[in-house]
Amino acid sequence: MLRIITQQADVRAELQRICDRTQDEQLLHKEATVREVLQAVKRQGNKAVLHYTDEFDNQILKPEELRITGSDLDAAYQQVSKELLEAIRLACNQIETFHRQRVPKSWVHFGDDDVVLGKRYTPVDCAGLYIPGGRGVYPSTVLMNAIPAKVAGVPRVVMVTPPRPQKAIHPAVLVAAQEAGVQEIYRVGGAQAIAALAYGTETIPKVDVITGLGNIYVTLAKKLVYGTVGIDCLAGPSEVLIIADETANAIHVAADLLAQAEHDPMAAAILLTTDGALAKNVQVAVERQLVDHPRRLDTEKAIAHYGLIVIVESLEAAAELSNDFAPEHLALEIADPWELLPQIRHAGAIFLGHSTPEAVGHYLAGPSHTLPTSGSARHACALGVETFVKHSSIIQYSQTALQKVAGAIDVLATAEGLPSHTDSIRRRIQQEE
Template sequence: MLRIITQQADVRAELQRICDRTHDEQVHHKEATVREVLQAVKRQGDKAVLHYTAEFDHQTLNLGELRVSGFELDTAYQQVSKDLLEAIRLASRQIEAFHRQRVPKSWVHFGDDDVVLGKRYTPVDRAGLYVPGGRVAYPSTVLMNAIPARVANVPRVVMVTPPGAHKAINPAVLVAAQEAGVQEIYRVGGAQAIAALAYGTETIPKVNVITGSGNIYVNLAKKLVYGTVGIDSLAGSSEVLIIADETANPVHVAADLLAQAEHDPMAAAILLTTDTSLAKNVQVAVERQLIDHPRRIDTEKAIAHYGLIVVVESLEAAAQFSNEFAPEHLELEVEDPWALIQHIRHAGAIFLGHSTPEAVGYYLAGPNHTLPTSGAAHYASALGVETFLKHSSIIQYSETALQKVAGAIDALATAEGLPSHADSVRRRVQQDE
């Protein structure tokens, strides 16, 4: 049952416990396994990828089966319903429209003495997208990762995803990938997939940036290859925090809590409310909605271990607790969400009002659903176009401008014990004199 607590001391302890839920006690053992996989793939390429796919995913592939064929891609369109195809295309348009507003612009400023300063944005050459498999298929995750890369004009976008039963990949995932502009798809998952993207194999190209979430092995692999390649983040299990007052509908709030809990047994679902009656009604509504839930076992586990209702004194207190937790998803189910948002400082995505469930943002509102988790919203942001771009500074000085700053550069270079830095300016200035 979803617990209700009211004591402020208990609130902070419980929120911290939930925030720390993804800290795995066996992480050192698992990291050793991941290091072994990374080194094997780096040395042996495709051979190691096939070996670990058989060992971990229990799928025996031959080399020709690593890349998804054109026939499979074409067939996927015949295997999805017309309604699903239309939904994928609607989501694609919405996501692309949002991310096109976020493309940073290169700029140049012409200052005094012909000094030119600027910033130039260019996409990476190759992006690798990891799309998890397992319990359910995630065509929405394909769209959220691939479309920002396309908007950033990345020339080559490849995707990896673990093979399911009989080596198959869910047709909705394949359709979403094609709609989003993915050019190559490989049936490989886990740490071996991250290694293949980071180092390249005979079949799978080395990329510059890897995005997408997965299990702890995928996260550890991304962490260990960072520096060889860029990564988006180390995303953990999903979480929602809802702040609600007496105007909220308990049935709707319960459904929103379960929408996160159904992701996996480690998902977190938290309600902060000023209304005791709402707290009790939500507790009852959650139990009722769980009765015939198709994913009841995993959802109940999440609710039992990482579900929580907190009765707070004020919405300002709720905002303070929320800021400390820094949730991945934050719903403001209150009468005046625009007033409350002024008190919010840390959240991955914020959903305002009674008609904006997190599911709207998860699927097709446009903003990305790949978000910081486990308190990372204190310093991190959603995946976006910027993830696939890098910027270079542009600097040009005229002879006159260099003359004016030569003394300052000389003083700084001398203070740092770098005489050739000073000399590189001095020789130009003296030559001009």
């Protein structure tokens, strides 16, 4: 059952326990396994990828079966409904429209004495997308990762995803990839897929950035290859924190909590409310909605271990607790969410009002649903166009400008004990004189 506590209890300690839920006692053992996989793939390429795909996914593949073929893609379109295809295309349009507003623009400033300063933004050459396939089918995750990469102008976008029984990839995932502009798709998952993207194999290209969500082995692999490649974030199990007042609908709030809990047995679903009656009504509504839930077992586990209702003294107190937790998804189901919004400092995505369930953001509002979790929203952001773009500084000095700053550079370089820095300035000034 979803527990109810009051703010007089040690709420912060309980929220911290939930935030730390991914700190597995076996983490070091899992990390050792991931390191072994990474090194094997780095040394042996396809051979290691195929070995671990057999060992971990029980799928025996040949090298030529790693890449999805054109006939596989054609067949996928025949297997999805017209309604699903239309929904995918609508989501594509919504997501692309949002991200086109976020493309950073290169700029140049021409200052005094012909000094030119600026920034130049360019996309990475190749992006790798990891799409999970263990507990469900996620065409939405394909769109949320691939479309920002294409909008950023990445010329080569490749995707990896674990094979299902009989080496299959769900047709909805394949169709979503095609609609989003993914050029290459490989049937491989787990740490071995991250290794293949990071180091390259005979079949799978080495990429510059890896994005996407996965299990703990995928997350650890992304952590360990960071530096060799860029990554989006180290995302853990999904989470939602809802702040609600007496104007909220208990049935709607319960459905929103369950919408996160159904993702994973480690998903977190938290309600902070000023209304004691709402808290009890939500607790009852959750139990009722669980009765015939298709994913009841996993959802109940999440609710039992990482579900919580806290009765708070005020919305301001709720905002402070939320900032401590820094949730992946924050829903403000209150009478005036815009009034409370300035008090919110840390959240991956914020949903305002009674008619904005998290599911809108998950599928087609536009912003990516790949978001920081486990408190990392304190310093990290949602995946976006910026994930696939890097910037270079542009600097040009005229001889006149160089002469004006030569003395200051000389002093600084001398203080740092770097004589050639000073010499590189002096020789230019003396040459001019």
